[in-house]
Amino acid sequence: MGSNMIVEARGLSHWFGDGEARKQALFDIDLALPRGSLTVLMGPSGSGKTTVLTLLGCLRGVQNGTVGLLGHELHGASEAELTALRQRLGFIFQSHNLHESLTAMQNVIMGVQVRPGVPDELARSAATQALGLVGLSDRLDYLPANLSGGQKQRVAVARALVGNPALVLADEPTAALDKDSAATIIDMLKRLGAERGTTTLLVTHDNRILDRADRILTLEDGRIVSIAGGT
Amino acid sequence: MSRLLQWIFGRLPIGWLQLTHKRGRFLAALSGVAFANVLVFVQLGIMNSMGTATLRPYEFFSADIMISASDANALAEGGNVARQWMLQAFADPDVTAGMGLFVSNVPWDRGGKDISFTTFGIDPAEPGFLAPEIAGKIALLQVQDVAILDRLARGLTRDEAAAIRPQTPLSFETQNRTLTALDTFAGGGGFGGDGFMFISDQTFLSLFPSRSSGAPDHILLRVRPGADVAAVTSRLRGLISDPTLRIRSYADAAQEDLRYQQMQRPTGLIFGFGVLIGVLVGLVIVYQVLSADVADHLREYATFKAMGYGSRFFLGIVVEEALILGILGFLPGLAVGTAILTLMGKVTALPLGMTASMAIMVFVGTVVFSVLSGTFATRRLAAADPADLF
Numbered sequence A: 001m002g003s004n005m006i007v008e009a010r011g012l013s014h015w016f017g018d019g020e021a022r023k024q025a026l027f028d029i030d031l032a033l034p035r036g037s038l039t040v041l042m043g044p045s046g047s048g049k050t051t052v053l054t055l056l057g058c059l060r061g062v063q064n065g066t067v068g069l070l071g072h073e074l075h076g077a078s079e080a081e082l083t084a085l086r087q088r089l090g091f092i093f094q095s096h097n098l099h100e101s102l103t104a105m106q107n108v109i110m111g112v113q114v115r116p117g118v119p120d121e122l123a124r125s126a127a128t129q130a131l132g133l134v135g136l137s138d139r140l141d142y143l144p145a146n147l148s149g150g151q152k153q154r155v156a157v158a159r160a161l162v163g164n165p166a167l168v169l170a171d172e173p174t175a176a177l178d179k180d181s182a183a184t185i186i187d188m189l190k191r192l193g194a195e196r197g198t199t200t201l202l203v204t205h206d207n208r209i210l211d212r213a214d215r216i217l218t219l220e221d222g223r224i225v226s227i228a229g230g231t
Numbered sequence B: 001m002s003r004l005l006q007w008i009f010g011r012l013p014i015g016w017l018q019l020t021h022k023r024g025r026f027l028a029a030l031s032g033v034a035f036a037n038v039l040v041f042v043q044l045g046i047m048n049s050m051g052t053a054t055l056r057p058y059e060f061f062s063a064d065i066m067i068s069a070s071d072a073n074a075l076a077e078g079g080n081v082a083r084q085w086m087l088q089a090f091a092d093p094d095v096t097a098g099m100g101l102f103v104s105n106v107p108w109d110r111g112g113k114d115i116s117f118t119t120f121g122i123d124p125a126e127p128g129f130l131a132p133e134i135a136g137k138i139a140l141l142q143v144q145d146v147a148i149l150d151r152l153a154r155g156l157t158r159d160e161a162a163a164i165r166p167q168t169p170l171s172f173e174t175q176n177r178t179l180t181a182l183d184t185f186a187g188g189g190g191f192g193g194d195g196f197m198f199i200s201d202q203t204f205l206s207l208f209p210s211r212s213s214g215a216p217d218h219i220l221l222r223v224r225p226g227a228d229v230a231a232v233t234s235r236l237r238g239l240i241s242d243p244t245l246r247i248r249s250y251a252d253a254a255q256e257d258l259r260y261q262q263m264q265r266p267t268g269l270i271f272g273f274g275v276l277i278g279v280l281v282g283l284v285i286v287y288q289v290l291s292a293d294v295a296d297h298l299r300e301y302a303t304f305k306a307m308g309y310g311s312r313f314f315l316g317i318v319v320e321e322a323l324i325l326g327i328l329g330f331l332p333g334l335a336v337g338t339a340i341l342t343l344m345g346k347v348t349a350l351p352l353g354m355t356a357s358m359a360i361m362v363f364v365g366t367v368v369f370s371v372l373s374g375t376f377a378t379r380r381l382a383a384a385d386p387a388d389l390f
């Protein structure tokens, strides 16, 4: 696999259910994400966008085809290998999924602490810095309940980015946000990605985001039907 | 607290933050654990005091071997033993002395509230068979109808008991005779009677005319200093031709009595059962709280799973919570348990109270059982599937 590719999938197919209910969600997908790129994944509801994300994110086992991620083959990888690989990824979900009992700071620290042996002070300074980058320096000790929707999602972005992940996977991170907050989040992702060389795969329906993408992949019925932008 | 836990676990104390986030539920859980602790403490306290009370009368005597009837499970229970076996025991060169011991309950009717004395009829000429505190006083018993009373007996006021002296004796009617208490000793109320009393064997026989001097309830023996009690006991079993008699070292007799009270008497079993219930209540409470807590945080846990946290991390959170509940619930449980036992001891004149060994045992039990039910609660974690988060 090309050393410039963070992800390289070939002939990726996926099925849900068993027997009669067995239904194919992905058909023979080929896809590669170059280091440092921001790729947007589009497509109608049910086309398989989330399924692609969970497969690349090591959250589901690969059934058919090959997926190379950071130099590891995911097809046939053990649960322990997948867990270890996930520590090098950053996830941003449609809802922020912050822990209600932890402050903004503590939520972000969780993104560092997953790697064993990180000293406490280092985790704190990294979290402080990440929250600063998303403009929340003055909200470090706030519980999620005391933050606005946009602020919570920014904490989630900080949590995903604090560990300097090689790949960020985001599934409609702006769907629950108003226009301004959404634009802020995307600009942030783009800027941080450029600064740190982070590769981002972003699922969205949001047309406002398209012009910020390096590449746009469109899925339909489990197949990639178009690729716009550089290859 | 948060910092201490951070230092212990080497990570954010998520369990602590999670528990204290829902203050009301946290306090309810702590009271539940404390309640279970109190339950166990009270039952254990009663069981302990039953043990102390059972062994207490054995401390009044100083003997090496005791011969009792086959059905004499306790000092005041069972048939009697023919005195001739004592004479036969003297045939063993290591047996140096013997005394017949008579035991019966003697009621003292105080107009409405009886005091029931577990009464020992002894030979006043054998002070060597009595513990030093009592031995010094039994010469008084050479006079007919004289008694030495338990000054800790239930129903006897402290002032009343303190007033009893040879110069100011206390007389009372029982079994149609008048007994005169000339002195007192420290016995203590038990489960079988309100207190103890010593009288001479002659006085005993006149109180109970149906009893015969030739058949005391137990025979106490002493052996030559340095002799092997176990060896003498087994020799006596061969020497004494009544195979139904229980010939035991004095220490064994006391321990067998204790086991009998705790394992075979319904009271002992009931208190043992109470301890079990307390443990179960604690287990269920901790399990309920922790599994509800896991269920409430499935989404957060799934997020952590997606971020790359493994199963050890989640087990760690739940164990952390279990330890917090166990330790913080134990402390008020200990305080309330101590208060209740002390109060009960005052009211019942039973040797009830908190002991260090009891506190340590219950603490260790609480922590172990909390962690155990915490580990059960983690089974729900399997439902946290990070693939469902997107």
Ligand SMILES: Nc1ncnc2c1ncn2[C@@H]1O[C@H](COP(=O)(O)OP(=O)(O)OP(=O)(O)O)[C@@H](O)[C@H]1O
Residues within 6 Å of the ligand: A016, A017, A025, A043, A044, A045, A046, A047, A048, A049, A050, A051, A052
């Ligand atoms: N856990 C599952 N079990 C069974 N079928 C599933 C499961 N997840 C997805 N599917 C099916 O797979 C197909 C692709 O679903 P997927 O969630 O990937 O679509 P999507 O493009 O993310 O849609 P949306 O825009 O609505 O989020 C759909 O037909 C869906 O019904």
Ligand SMILES: [Mg+2]
Residues within 6 Å of the ligand: A049, A050, A051, A171, B390
């Ligand atoms: Mg989706």
